Amino acid sequence: MDFDLLLRHARLPGMAKDAPAVDVGVVGGRIAAIAPALPGVAKDSADAGGRLVCAGFVETHIHLDKSCILERCRCETRRFPHEAMQMVSEVKHTFSVEDVTQRASGTLEKCISHGTMRMRTHAEVDPKVGLRGFQGVKALVDAYAWAMDIEICVMPQEGMLNNPGTEELMIEALKTGARVIGAAPNFDSDRHGQIRRVFEIAREFDVDIDMHLDSGHVPDDLDTRLVCELADQYGWGGRVAVGHVTKLAHLALPAFDDIAKRMADSGVALTVLPATDLYLMARAFDHAVPRGVVDATRLVAQGVTCSLASNNILNPFTPFGDGQLLRQANMFANVVQQGADREVAAAWGMITDGAAKLIRKQDYGVAIGNPADLVVVDAPDEIAALRQLSPTLMGFKRGRRTFTRQPVALHKPH
Secondary structure, eight states: OEEEEEEEEEEOTTOOTTSOOEEEEEETTEEEEEETTOOSEEEEEEEEEEEEEEEOEEEEEEOGGGOSOGGGSOOOOOSSOOOHHHHHHTTGGGOOHHHHHHHHHHHHHHHHHTTEEEEEEEEEOBTTTBTHHHHHHHHHHHHTTTTOEEEEEEEOTTOSTTSTTHHHHHHHHHHTTOOEEEEOGGGSSSHHHHHHHHHHHHHHHTOEEEEEEOOSSSOOSOHHHHHHHHHHHHTOTTSEEEEEOGGGGGSOHHHHHHHHHHHHHHTEEEEEOHHHHHHHTTTTOSSSOOOOOOOHHHHHHTTOOEEEOOBOOSBTTBSOOOSOHHHHHHHHHHHTTOOSHHHHHHHHHTTTHHHHHHTTOOSOSSSTTSBOOEEEESSSSHHHHHHHTOOEEEEEETTEEEEEOOOOOOOOOO
16 A cells, blocks of 8 residues: 555554554545554655654643743732733733734744644733734644644633623634634623623634633632533533633532532533643642642543643743643643552543543544544653653654654763
8 A cells, every 4th residue: 555654663552562563554644554564655654663653632721822921021929919910911012913923833833842733722802902812823823734733712811791892802803713712700790791691602603612710729609510500501511611620629529529520411621721720829828838730530530521731831820831731741640649550541631532522623543534643752652651751753744744853862981
């Protein structure tokens, strides 16, 4: 058989340790064959060398529009409050479409270099920034289609009902390219009013919903319950995600399991943002600071779709980051103290299969017929890759190589 790409000597996720390595053959951008020692010729070939070959990682929650702005922000360390939103708000007037595109493309290229190939990015709109953030990110959708599938979630970071003109901008973005609608009800005096209105708009435009929700360390008055009710009412199960929800990290287990069942029954997914949640949560404490990272492993075990994501990179919300999802998964597993192989595998699933399910991508995984979105990781399997933060060495988007990283070489004295 003739292939466009033949990736030889690959070990796939879930493969038995004693199973022989396989070759992956690609035709027309899709996986056409998987078997040991595939016969045939190929226009392009690469050797995985017995390393892990997985589907490209899935970033479900990132803010490209406001990444890499530390040099123009106040970002001093404060215990309480941190005021990250205000720090960013103060510099929004400096955002131009070109500025956003330049900063976002740099962040995007880092994500690509670490094996991410599908992405949902949030873009905030309001009268201060107008549509400039959205338009700056939108310019990347086609420009980087060779390496990344990008969908944009438009959201009202500084409130919607209390911020006249914001809803109109969100609707304009939905009319001109946004595919998901977000929410940030903590910044409206009528939190439930914002949530209800977002559901109404989602139904009007037939788009998915992805909300920033229930941040804080006091687990009272969970807005997630209303989201579950509305998902049932609107028939939006499987099309709703909530992010952060750090209040769940402070619930006693019976209450935690109760909300987990509610989310699973309603088809409401969760994205945990380990770096941001660790950096921002519980700043009222000056010692014994609560972690504020939800144990999504327990949620997954109860049927909730969960993902792990980067959120902010190099801005006051998260003044660290390089777009490496393996790093987020490793951090998460450390923080929630989940180290058994099955628990590490669950964390791996939150940047791969679970993340793809959250953004409703059915054609995900290394399987015949699926897009040939492939990453070679310098590890024998996914458990070792996550435990050791193994680097990605090669990436192929629809069978075309998108990046290469050389394995480290030690120069020992003779």
